[in-house]
Amino acid sequence: MSASDFAIRAYRVKKNYGKSTDGPGLNGLTMEVPRGTIHGLLGPNGAGKTTAVKIFSTLLRLDEGEASVAGYDVTAEGHRVRERIGLVGQYAAVDEQLTGWQNLEMFGRLYRLPLKQARLRAEQLLGQFGLTEAGSQQVAKYSGGMRRRLDLAASLIVSPEVLFVDEPTTGLDPLARQEVWQAIQSLKEAGTTVLLTTQYLEEADQLADRISILKDGRIIQEGTPDSLKSSFGGDRLDITLLTQEDASSAAAILRELGDGGFSVDEANNRISVPVSDRTGSLLRAASAFAASGLEPLDMVLRRPTLDEVFIHYTTRSDYRDTKEATQA
Ligand SMILES: Nc1ncnc2c1ncn2[C@@H]1O[C@H](COP(=O)(O)OP(=O)(O)OP(=O)(O)O)[C@@H](O)[C@H]1O
Ligand SMILES: [Mg+2]
Known part of the structure; x- marks a missing residue:
């Protein structure tokens, strides 16, 4: 594969929040995501998932190493990166007081679409995410699954090449989770590359073409869901x-x-x-x-479940000790 086949590349990326060089953050993250795929970034609380997403989406600067998204360097060509990505953060970005419609129209205006086009796009997206009827209701009255879908819709006002989704289904019930999974799957079918962070193994197993397991700011295992299961002992x-x-x-x-x-x-x-x-x-x-x-x-x-693989790789060794130490 040549460099242009990758939607996301990171090479030895370091990001340190603290003063010591091996504190929390990223400690040499290296990964590659081929275009048109869904990649799962999996890890326990504090592993560095959100930090990685923030660096890729240029919200945070890396300290060391290199990263590119859609072929552009996140540090030197941040504006080019921002033109080509969408981000669904860990916490909802939509305004509770507005209706679904108004939210999408507002996001369209933020992307500088003319009013008519913003309205058209809002209508299309509400349809695509099964929110046409709910569109005229205030978001405060939405269920968790509807909010998450509206969040996804808002990040797609201008179809991004690469979409970052940080823990899309945390706190959702199984039905709402299924709906969000379908929405993400349909984005891939439309050609968007998706980097998805999650703590749910089942989610990564269902959606991701490949999975990286992140622990203490670096990738400790990488592969297809099947190959990860086999690597763990068949x-x-x-x-x-x-x-x-x-x-x-x-x-x-x-x-x-x-x-x-x-x-x-x-x-x-x-x-x-x-x-x-x-x-x-x-x-x-x-x-x-x-x-x-x-x-x-x-x-x-x-076959072993992805849960067994995950627990094996992330909780043996020193994970518990360091986790408790950082919480103390
Ligand atoms: N702004 C910050 N200042 C200091 N430390 C931070 C900051 N943001 C994150 N950290 C620390 O960096 C580490 C990685 O955090 P990050 O939010 O990337 O983890 P995560 O994998 O997204 O976790 P979660 O599953 O809880 O969302 C954690 O130890 C966290 O406490
Ligand atoms: Mg996070």
């Missing part, structure tokens, strides 16, 4: 037993089979075993159980 065999007693017998049998490294969910009498050969392991375990008269309720082969 498939798992989940065995659910009827009683706690059965669960301990099953655990003993698995230990004898040499299927180490399994975890036991005691509340649900469920054992989760990492397996390298899927059906082989399933058959071996099933026949060993049968031989000792043990009948599991359920035996399923599955």
Whole structure:
């Protein structure tokens, strides 16, 4: 891929809020996002997601390193970058006192569209985000999902090449979340590159072509949702037993089979075993159980969830300690 194929590039970007050089912020962020894709930037609270979005959208200056968006350097060519991007911040930007219509019309005027064009665009966007009927209502009366969709609409007054969306569905119910996901998906279909930050694994899994996991200001893992799941040790065999007693017998049998490294969910009498050969392991375990008269309720082969990958990469090692230290 050549440089122009990337909508977003960051090379060893550092941003420090504090006085010490390895304090909170970004500590050498390197990433590339191909044009026309949805990229998920995933990380726990304080990982640096919003900081990265602010640097890419030129709201914040980087201390060291290089970053470009839509082919333009964020430091030297900030105005060119701003012409080509949209930003949906972590907190809503729309005015509660105005109606949906008035908000979009106002944003259109801010982008210097003539009134007639601003009105036309507002109408189109309300339609696109399923807000035509709600358009004449005051935003204060909107649900969280409607607000978020209006926020997205407002960032699209002039179709951006690259859209930054910071935690689009935090605090939304599952239905509203689905609606926002659909809206983001349709932007990608229209050719916009989307960088999406989220703490929800499911969100990244559903939407993102590729995911970067951010921790303490740097990327610690990157790949497609599938490759991240495989990198973490492949498939798992989940065995659910009827009683706690059965669960301990099953655990003993698995230990004898040499299927180490399994975890036991005691509340649900469920054992989760990492397996390298899927059906082989399933058959071996099933026949060993049968031989000792043990009948599991359920035996399923599955891929690891992105949750398991995320927890594995972000909470082992020193994450908790540093988090507690910064909160103290
Ligand atoms: N203006 C600021 N001044 C000082 N420290 C800051 C400032 N903004 C952010 N930080 C610190 O920088 C680190 C990264 O913050 P950032 O907001 O980028 O994280 P985040 O990944 O977006 O977190 P969240 O999931 O909570 O939104 C945190 O430790 C935060 O406390
Ligand atoms: Mg944030």
